[in-house]
Amino acid sequence: xxxxxxxLMILCFGLSWPISIRKSWVSRTAKGKxxxxxxxxxxxxxxxxxxxxxxxxxxxxxxFLFHLGWFFYFFNMAAVSIDMVLYLRNSRLDRRRDK
Numbered sequence: 001x002x003x004x005x006x007x008l009m010i011l012c013f014g015l016s017w018p019i020s021i022r023k024s025w026v027s028r029t030a031k032g033k034x035x036x037x038x039x040x041x042x043x044x045x046x047x048x049x050x051x052x053x054x055x056x057x058x059x060x061x062x063x064f065l066f067h068l069g070w071f072f073y074f075f076n077m078a079a080v081s082i083d084m085v086l087y088l089r090n091s092r093l094d095r096r097r098d099k
Contacts (some may be wrong), residue, residue: 003065010072017079024086037086045077
């Protein structure tokens, strides 16, 4: 049951990132976004992956949802990374517009 709840949490987060990426791409501004915030979310996913690795190495509950969780953690990390790169691009565009 705990793996199901974790998967639902990660799935909900994962559905949000493509929306954020699209907004970053289309708006072409970093205003209203925080690289600091996204960095800590990225670190949180690292901790989640470490937890999964620790469960795996200690013979924890290894059902289908456990294994599917790896995909969602890495997908979410990739999505946050893309959004962070877009933040950097948009910050540069904001600086150019401000000049």
